[in-house]
Amino acid sequence: MKKVIAQTEINVNEEGYMTEFSQWTKEICECLAEEQGICMTEKHWEVIDYIHEKHNGNEALSIRGIKKSGVINIKEFYSLFPGGPLKKSTLIAGIPKPKSCI
Amino acid sequence: MGDTKVKKMLFILSKATIENAYAAFVMANGARMEGIESEIFFTFFGLEAIQKKKLEHLHVATVGNPAMHMPTMLGGLPGVEAFATKMMKKEMEKLDMPPVGEFLEILSDSGCKLWGCKLAVDMFHLKEEDLIDELDGIITIGDFYNRADQEGTHLLFI
Structure with a gap:
């Protein structure tokens, strides 16, 4: 599916996750966040960086991983990305939705 | 979404x-990750999972569990349950499943409320200090029903 955001056309799946990471930019990220009711702060960017790092290293994302990340604790994670932090943060970060149950 | x-x-x-x-x-953690509220009420033997001294020593049931594909008599032999438990924990660790204590911390930090059942706590002569620090309180089943305070609430007995 095509979607126009921040005056740019991007490819997304039916759940709104970007399918081509090469299209991801910080401007797109901010607009995706806004659609989720999230206003990006410095802490949000730190989490996005962490998520990209894990994704590039082919490491699965999980809540347990967040706990050990040293970047953010679980409580903050839930308050920064309310209503499903892992699925929202990955959507904003332009990577696929994690398949993990934990 | x-x-x-x-x-x-x-x-x-x-x-x-x-x-x-x-x-x-x-299931409780999975709910929180989907933005769904979740709470757990620990009663009867479920209380073992929130007792500081016992929670890391839970076992898998090898007797009376047909899915173990093990003759019941064999499952009852000394050491068999401990061995099966060790194997299962190893497999869970491979999937990055946290141990019980850490899982409870994760649940609590994720906003999942954890409750002890008053009747069972009294029956097993437990004190608050025997239970994990993350516990939100000791309540009655009536109190727990009152937590079902919105449309779309579901209650599951395990």
Whole structure:
């Protein structure tokens, strides 16, 4: 599916996750966040960086991983990305939705 | 995204075998990760999962569990249950499943409320200090029903 955001056309799946990471930019990220009711702060960017790092290293994302990340604790994670932090943060970060149950 | 009609999940955990405790934990955590509220009420043997001294020593049931594919008499031999438990924990670690204590911390930090059943706490002569620090309180089943305070609340007995 095509979607126009921040005056740019991007490819997304039916759940709104970007399918081509090469299209991801910080401007797109901010607009995706806004659609989720999230206003990006410095802490949000730190989490996005962490998520990209894990994704590039082919490491699965999980809540347990967040706990050990040293970047953010679980409580903050839930308050920064309310209503499903892992699925929202990955959507904003332009990577696929994690398949993990934990 | 977010189209589910389930808004709140209330779990009653009445058993303390590893498979039952983890079923409750994974479902409660999975709910929070989907933006659904979740709470767990620990009653009867389920209380073992929130007792500081016992929670890391939960076992898988090898007797009376046909899915173990093991003759019942064999399952009852000394050491068999401990061995099966060790094997299961190893497999869970491979999947990055946290141990019981850490899982409870994760649940609490994720906003999942954890409750002890007053009747069972009294019956087993437990004190508040025997139970994990993350516990939100010791309440009655009536109090727990009152936690079902919104549309789309579901209650599950494990």
